[in-house]
Amino acid sequence: MSSSPKSLDSSSALELLFSPGDKRKGRKRKILLKSIEKTVQISISFLVALLCFYGIYRAIDDTHPETLAKIPKFGSSGGGGGGHFLQLRHDDDEVPMSSGSSARKRFSGKSSRLVDSLANDLSRAKTALTDAKIHERAIEVELMETRARERSIYQEAETLKSKLIGATRDQVEDVVEDVDELLRDWEFELGDPVEMEHASPPPSEAMVKHEEAKEEGMGKKVKVGEKASELTAAEREQQSKTGAGSSGSSSDRSRSSTSSGDSSSSRSGGGSSSSSSSNNNVLADDASLGTCEAHEHTEYWGAVVLNGDNHKTEDAGKCCDACRNLNRASGNRCNVWVYNPNSKACWLKFEKNIKEMKPANSGAGVPWVAGKFTDLKPPKPPQHPPATGKRYEDMPRCLHGVMTSSGNAYMNWQSRIMYQTWQNHASQPGSIMKAFTRVLHKGRDDELMVEIPTMRFEPIQTHCDSWCDYPVADRSSAIARWSQTSDSETCSHIVMLETDHVIVKSPPESILLPPGQAYGFEFTYINVNHPTMRSHFSEEYGDKSKGIIPRTGNSPTVITAEDLRKVAPKWAEFVARTEQPENVKKSLGWLRDMYAYDLAAFVSGIKHTFYGAGKPESIMAQPPADEELGGAFILHYTWGPEIYDVDGTTMLWKFDKRAYGGGQYQRGPYKLVKLEDPPPWKEGLKLQTFFAPRAISENKHALIAMLITEINAAIDKLPRVPKGHDSLEEAQMWASN
Structure with a gap:
């Protein structure tokens, strides 16, 4: 066989290429040409790749020489000074290279390690940046806590004074x-x-009453305690025997107490006169509490005051006494008791129409023993000094906070926190917040009369003392009556607040606008041209000379005391008019109180300046709906935020006022427990599906965290038992569910 062209020497190859017209050698010539072409292509490709790597190397050497310094060096087989796999010579750009496939492999390995090193450096830089952001947020939280501690120190200093x-x-x-x-x-x-x-104004009427209430109220309760303690063990045993049966009425027990008291007097020697007098006082007090009528096999309706599942007594007589004791000191809290002889459960209730009340159930199969007090004397309505007619210029230039409440246990735990946050920031130097009053629209005093400066007014909806579907309907009437008292003249300006507000700082003086102007918050869901309002109040809407109807509602609104006297009566009138007919009430829903205020301000000619959330001029923000605090000094927690992980389904944290303390219908006063802090912010956290978009920005997260911090700072300062009560049980007697 003929030899391959690859085995030819150089002279034979040249002869083969240039031999003319030899067809026998034509096939070998073609094979040789293809071999030469392939060799040239490989050489060109290698040169191009080498030049590319050289360019990369030069760029790295110019910009990041320290990176190249980290690459291990290698040299010749002699152990002397080696060099990089490419030794750059900038003077003539010569590039000595190692030859063969070994050099190419070393070059490829070094390049891979170089890329990995750069990637690691970038990853470490990102990690350091993330750590820096987390550290920055931790510093912000620590700064917020420091400010809260500073406010606490100011408050403690005022208390010590x-x-x-x-x-x-x-x-x-x-x-x-x-x-x-x-x-x-x-x-x-x-x-x-x-x-x-901003010198402190004279103390308001509510503040004075607040200081005096504890002494007066505690005096009454001490008096009752002394009366109860004077009953000897023998007297209690005798009363128990007398009232053990279902027919043991309270009048029988009073008579047995009389005979026991006489025998006790004969034994007490020199102290008999005092003991007899005290017992007579007990009997007189018992007589004023009404007569208990007991009925076997009977059950009565009534709003629950004490749950019988948690309230046990030995017999029906003591259940009756438990109801009577709630009516001491004009409490008038219980007029129905229902006792189960088998379970010992004693249910205490209150029924408005006690004289017309009929049994809920009766007959031989009914195990209950029930009684009622039909002749309780209603407490006297509170009397307040009337306003003296002070003008704007006659009042101290300051801000008077006014919070309305129906006094139920659910609103009262919020009220305690709200008032404490007010105190925390009112104690700051230069604060314009100088007075505070809780306007209570309720038929009797509650457990916070001593802890919070309070003025009580009789409600229009008397059934709201136990439960009603719209307690807000009493707010306007109570504010209107309060605006006619001397307490309303404490400061030049009033800010109307709600129980679920939290104060986060003292507001600037710029919110104190002159007479004829007020400062409010824009609620975008208010339709100033609501068709029901326009048709139902066509005469009032027809007056175009009064300006534009505000989109605010009464709270939060900063208004002069003088202007409030003009707006509040109209507001109360318009609220009453929205209650009838039913279609108007249904159309306006829960917003009818807000619509009534806006129309009253319009008719009264009081121009309202208002801003939405997040703006520098705003006075309120509502997390988690809002992104920024802006200029707000109030946070409103009407919505309960829920925070979910990036998957949108795993809940990490939540706070809902409606679930706090076990729910809205628990026995008061609630135990105030600090809230868990929300999880640290990270990209991708989400809110519940109610909100769109669900994404939680870093600013929104900070606003939620600020709300929780302020609430917890207030809880830290509040005792378990509201001020003015010696025990939780005593406070519970004054609380209503």
């Missing part, structure tokens, strides 16, 4: 007045007109 140990009330007042006078003199010498302008 009013608690001079061993001093009488007059001495305390003298010292406080002296301190305030020294502070005013000091401010005058410094020439600070702003601080002089």
Whole structure:
């Protein structure tokens, strides 16, 4: 066989290529040409690749020489100084290279390690940036907590000033007045007109009553406690025997107490007169509480005051007494009791129409023993000093917070937190927040009369003391009556608040607008041209000279005390008119109170300036619906935020006021438990599906965290038992469910 062209020497190959016209050698010539072409292509490709790697190497060497310094070096077989696999010479750009496939493999390995090194550096840089952001957020939280502690110190200082140990009330007042006078003199010498302008106004009527309520109320309760303690064990045993049966009425028990009291007097020697007098007082007090009528095999309706599942007594007589005791000191909290002899459950209730009430169930098969008090004397309605007619210019320039409430247990735990946040920020130097009043529209006092400065007004809807579907309907009437009292003249301006508001800072003086103007919050869901309002109040809407109807509602609104006296009566009138007919009430729904206020402001000619959430001029934000705090000093937690992980289905955290403390219908006063902090922010967290979009921005998360921080700071300062009560049981007697 003929030899392959690859085995030819150079002279034979040249002869083969250039031999003319030899057909026998034509096939070998073609094979040789193809071999040469392939070799040239491989050489060109290698040169191109080598030039590309050289360009990359030069770029790295110019910009990141420290990276190349990390690459291990290698040299020749002699152990002397080696060099990089490419030794760059910038003077003549010569590139000595190792030859063969070994050099190419080393070059490829070094390039791969170089890319990995750059990727690792980038990853470490991203991790460091993330850690820095987390650290920054931790610093912000710590700063917020520091500010809260600072506010706490200010508050404690104010409290200590009013608690001079061993001093009488007059001495305390003298010292406080002296301190305030020294502070005013000091401010005058410094020439600070702003601080002089915000000098504390005289204490409001609610504040004065708040200070006096504990002494008066506790006096009554001590008196009752002394009466109860004077009953000897023998008397209690005798009363128990007398009232053990279902027919043991309270009148029988009173008579047995009389005979026992007489025998006790004969044994007590020199103290008999005092003991007899005390027992007579007990009997007189019992007589004023009404007569208990007991009925076997009977069950009565009534709003629950104490749940019998958690309230047991030995017999029906003691169940009756438990109901009677709730009516001491004009409490009038119980007029129906229902007792089960088998389970010992004693249910205490209150029924408005007690004289017309008929049994819910009766007959031999009914195991209950029930009784009712039909002759309880209603407590006297509260009386408040009337307004003196002060004008705007006659009042101190400051802000008076007014919070309305129906006094149920659900609203009262919110009220305690709200008032505490007000105190936290009102204690800041230069604050314009100088007075606070809770306007309570309820038929009787509740457990917070001492802890929060309160003025009570009789409700229009008396059944709301137990339960009603729209307690807000009493708000306008209560505010209207309060605006006619001297307490409303404490400050030049009023801010109307709600129980689920939280104060996060002291507002600027710029919100105190002159008479004829008010400052509010824009609720975008208010339709100022609501067809039902236009048709039902056609005469009022027809007056175009009054300006534009605001989209605010009454709360939060900052208004002068003088202007509130004009708006509030109209507001109460319009609320009453939205209750009838039924189609108007149904069309306006829960917003009818807000629509009525806006129309009253319009008719009264009070121009409202209002801004939505997140703006520098805004006064309120509502997490989690809003993104920014803006200029707000109030947070409103009407919506309950739920935070989900990035998958949108795994709930990480939630807060809903309607579920706090076990729900809205628990026995008060609620135990105030600090809320869990929301999880740290990260990209991808989501809210519940109610909100669209669901994504939680970093600013929105910070707003939620601020709300929880303020609530917890308030809870830290609030005792388990509201101020003015010696025990939880005593506070529970004054609370209503």
